[in-house]
Amino acid sequence: MEHTNAQQELSIIKQMVEKTRKDTAESGRFFLYIGIVSLIGTITVGILEAASMQNWLLPALVIVALSSAAIAAAIMHREKIMNPVKTYAKAICWHLWLACGCAALLILFVFPFLRVYSFSAVPVLICVIMGIALYSTGIVLELPVIQWSCLVWITGAILLTLVTGLPRIIVMSANILLGWIVPGCLLNRTYRQRSSQ
């Protein structure tokens, strides 16, 4: 093998790795769809609270949680069927989100009813869980925009401890918008740009 052949072989390897990297890039749809459902849910909860319709709060939260779970399951199923390549990084992320989703369900629907803490602590704990999940996802998938969106959630968690009433809904909505939907949009834009090249 000559020097040029060795370099040609290295260029084949580089080309294949680049192609695979491009084909397995994160589309951002997961963040976008679940972000939109969560934002609608948060605004609905705010409206119900403002209208003193407390009886409707739990059904609204159940609908939001079920919708998010259904969307996540649909995206996961679609990835499995449509995507010809499975990466270790994505598999790790799905398990991470499954674990964080289970933790969020316990925080939302189990512990407050067992009087472990009051309902006012729920959004704070959800924000912390989100911050951890996004930071880990950003690290595993090498997506700085997702990694650093955790700061929005951690800041939101701190702010939520300082305010009550309607401002909490505003803080939570801002968290979802800046810490989930905006990064999702940025990822989706990058993904579409790369796909069209």
Added chain:
Amino acid sequence: MSREEIKNIDPLIHAPVRLAVLSILAAVQQADFSYLKKTADATDGNLSRHLSKLEDAGYISIKKTFEGKKPRTFCSITKKGREMFMAYLDNLQKIIDKQKGDV
């Protein structure tokens, strides 16, 4: 290039299609047949032959499944395959470094 260097180059990985397949599989958990065919720019028969050789050598594992009525073939690199591929890369790098030194 010395005899020793030639001996160190794994002939099983040396073929361009097999090198391309191992490069893809080293970067992912598993990839299906159609993806490998498209990315490595190979034909069905050609790729099948190369995959069989890699499987016989224990470098990759092939799993055939059904999604509905549609058959799908998934390939993944084995531990041995990954080690051999890394050794192959090391040898390539050594050859390039040596040639650069000679120049």
